[in-house]
Amino acid sequence: DAGVIQSPRHEVTEMGQEVTLRCKPISGHDYLFWYRQTMMRGLELLIYFNNNVPIDDSGMPEDRFSAKMPNASFSTLKIQPSEPRDSAVYFCASSLGLAGGPYQETQYFGPGTRLLVL
Amino acid sequence: AQKVTQAQTEISVVEKEDVTLDCVYETRDTTYYLFWYKQPPSGELVFLIRRNSFDEQNEISGRYSWNFQKSTSSFNFTITASQVVDSAVYFCALSEAQTNAGKSTFGDGTTLTVKP
Numbered sequence: 555d556a557g558v559i560q561s562p563r564h565e566v567t568e569m570g571q572e573v574t575l576r577c578k579p580i581s582g583h584d585y586l587f588w589y590r591q592t593m594m595r596g597l598e599l600l601i602y603f604n605n606n607v608p609i610d611d612s613g614m615p616e617d618r619f620s621a622k623m624p625n626a627s628f629s630t631l632k633i634q635p636s637e638p639r640d641s642a643v644y645f646c647a648s649s650l651g652l653a654g655g656p657y658q659e660t661q662y663f664g665p666g667t668r669l670l671v672l
Numbered sequence: 673a674q675k676v677t678q679a680q681t682e683i684s685v686v687e688k689e690d691v692t693l694d695c696v697y698e699t700r701d702t703t704y705y706l707f708w709y710k711q712p713p714s715g716e717l718v719f720l721i722r723r724n725s726f727d728e729q730n731e732i733s734g735r736y737s738w739n740f741q742k743s744t745s746s747f748n749f750t751i752t753a754s755q756v757v758d759s760a761v762y763f764c765a766l767s768e769a770q771t772n773a774g775k776s777t778f779g780d781g782t783t784l785t786v787k788p
Contacts, residue, residue, distance in 0.1 A: 587776075596778060596779075596780050596781065597763065597778040599775055599776065602775075610775065643715065645717060647717075652767075652769075659705060659722075659767060660707065660719055660722045661707075661719070661776060662719060663709075663716065663717035663718075663719070664716075665715065665716045666715055666716065666717075668715070
């Protein structure tokens with residue numbers, strides 16, 4: 555069974571450009587999470603979805619960031635316009651359920667997208 | 673608020689040594705879950721183990737073992753007879769079932785270097 559798939563694996567862009575990161579969760583998983591990892595701040599949860607609906611986006615840094623999940627097998631994280639401080643590794647993760655719910659809440663991570671904004 | 677502390681930023685050992693990675697957590701929930709993830713140099717995050725707050729049994733998986741102690745709010749990870757391939761960053765994480773359901777909090781990670 556395929557794990558979480560992310561694309562692209564690496565992205566280099568110039569400040570001001572739009573960046574779109576893509577994620578395909580594990581089939582059957584109802585929850586999808588977007589994280590950002592930097593040396594300074596570690597792993598931060600940006601947003602998560604349940605059944606394609608955004609539940610908590612309080613971790614999204616600012617209006618330049620937006621995330622969508624048009625269907626159960628696809629999500630995007632968009633940054634527009636991008637800035638050098640957005641350079642990080644962006645992870646997507648999925649799980650069957652949430653902690654405390656009736657299903658496994660273990661989050662399985664994709665390989666990440668390494669973003670560099672020049 | 674939930675919090676995870678991994679006090680050891682970096683650990684360096686020689687192959688075949690045993691090593692313990694510490695994890696201390698804070699939560700007010702009575703139901704919660706603890707996790708360990710491994711991030712090798714290639715960058716992906718690999719799930720290692722999940723433990724719920726009602727199960728304090730220690731667990732062993734090959735050279736890996738985990739010691740969960742609610743009395744000290746700790747969930748420590750021991751690698752026995754370490755190998756070079758164990759070199760990675762290890763993250764401990766906490767998910768509350770009630771207060772912040774859905775928000776996993778990760779520690780800052782411990783970088784383990786195993787030298788041949």
